[in-house]
Amino acid sequence: MSILSPFPADEANDPDGAARRGAPRRTASDFARFAAFVEAEIGVRLSDAKRTMVDGRLRRRMSQLGISDLDGYFRHLFEDGALDEERTAIFDAVTTNKTDFFRExxxxxxxxxxxxxxxxxxxxxxxxxxxxxxxxxxxxxxxxxxxxxxxxxxxxxxxxxxxxxxxxxxxxxxxxxxxxxxxxxxxxxxxxxxxxxxxxxxxxxxxxxxxxxxxxxxxxxxxxxxxxxxxxxxxxxxxxxxxxxxxxxxxxxxxxxxxxxxxxxxxxxxxxxxxxxxxxxxxxxxxxxxxxxxxxxxx
Structure with missing residues (x-):
């Protein structure tokens, strides 16, 4: 986990600064793409507020794949071409399963x-x-x-x-x-x-x-x-x-x-x-x- 400084970096002395500032936008874009895929496929809507939930529910799958974080998992889906083979794992993770005997x-x-x-x-x-x-x-x-x-x-x-x-x-x-x-x-x-x-x-x-x-x-x-x-x-x-x-x-x-x-x-x-x-x-x-x-x- 990286810790970002509260002070703006000098790009001349921090050539990676622009990339780091772009990472959150990249992450947001990937999550939006992920959410659009889920809604199109199974109808479940994932707002930005659900990112933490998705991260937690996919932890076991990421561990099985040797992936350390959600950004890496998104790269696996969208850059490595694994989206189709991960469909079942994704749908299992994002569906909510509250149930009881004789509910209602x-x-x-x-x-x-x-x-x-x-x-x-x-x-x-x-x-x-x-x-x-x-x-x-x-x-x-x-x-x-x-x-x-x-x-x-x-x-x-x-x-x-x-x-x-x-x-x-x-x-x-x-x-x-x-x-x-x-x-x-x-x-x-x-x-x-x-x-x-x-x-x-x-x-x-x-x-x-x-x-x-x-x-x-x-x-x-x-x-x-x-x-x-x-x-x-x-x-x-x-x-x-x-x-x-x-x-x-x-x-x-x-x-x-x-x-x-x-x-x-x-x-x-x-x-x-x-x-x-x-x-x-x-x-x-x-x-x-x-x-x-x-x-x-x-x-």
Missing amino acids: PAHFDHLMDVAAPAAIARRSGTGQPVKVWSAAASTGAEAWSIAMCLASLAERDGAFNWAVLATDINTEVLAVARRAIYPESMLGPLRPEDRRRWMMQGHGDLRGSWRIVPELRRRVCFGQLNLMDFDFAIDTDIDVVFLRNVLIYFSAEDQTRLIDHIALHLAAGGTLYLGHSESMVAHCSDLRQVGPATFVKAE
């Missing part, structure tokens, strides 16, 4: 009481499962909460076929989600009966951890997906979509485009859940608001 619980109540029963009726006699998509799955707590609801509903009201698709851009969180092992500290939102029925307590090296039971793990499929691709290889008759707490990272234009595109993948009468702070961005003509951050596609 009113949505799960609505799923059990309204959305899932409507989907069961819609699928009756078709041989098709009730399809639910967790579109920004993070480490899986949302997808497993959905699975607990559907499995509990099947036990309560009669068996039906169902499947959950859970996607995210971040490969690291998807690995956690697939493993389905969580620390005791994450299980606070679970009802005691849900913990007993749907979680297995770890022993030995896994003491203090809990794993989702195989019965649910067989029903949930995880995969990487970039919501900004707008070319989803996903069914167009999904019964329920959870798209929560991800739109806040997108521009207004990208929010509108994504909502419109998600609606194309909803079955008629299907339900879309957004984050409670995002409900005002759903202006798609095919969607009707029926509750807090809860929308139904026209039939």
Whole structure:
């Protein structure tokens, strides 16, 4: 780390002074280029204030590459031509992955009481499962909460076929989600009966951890997906979509485009859940608001 003098240098005696004064501008330019790449690729906006966050989150990757600082990493991306091969590491670093079991619980109540029963009726006699998509799955707590609801509903009201698709851009969180092992500290939102029925307590090296039971793990499929691709290889008759707490990272234009595109993948009468702070961005003509951050596609 260099320490800059508080006094202006005499360029005649400090021939590198101009270069040093140019470095911050170079850094700012490279960060702006990096931020533009991220927004274009995955929709996440990075203001100048996020530079420190990006630096911290990329530290492990820089260490793996033998790069000492963010400026060096930017040179690696833009001068050494490594941008394409670093895509996954970049997207993993800049995406935020806050999640909890049964976060915003009113949505799960609505799923059990309204959305899932409507989907069961819609699928009756078709041989098709009730399809639910967790579109920004993070480490899986949302997808497993959905699975607990559907499995509990099947036990309560009669068996039906169902499947959950859970996607995210971040490969690291998807690995956690697939493993389905969580620390005791994450299980606070679970009802005691849900913990007993749907979680297995770890022993030995896994003491203090809990794993989702195989019965649910067989029903949930995880995969990487970039919501900004707008070319989803996903069914167009999904019964329920959870798209929560991800739109806040997108521009207004990208929010509108994504909502419109998600609606194309909803079955008629299907339900879309957004984050409670995002409900005002759903202006798609095919969607009707029926509750807090809860929308139904026209039939």
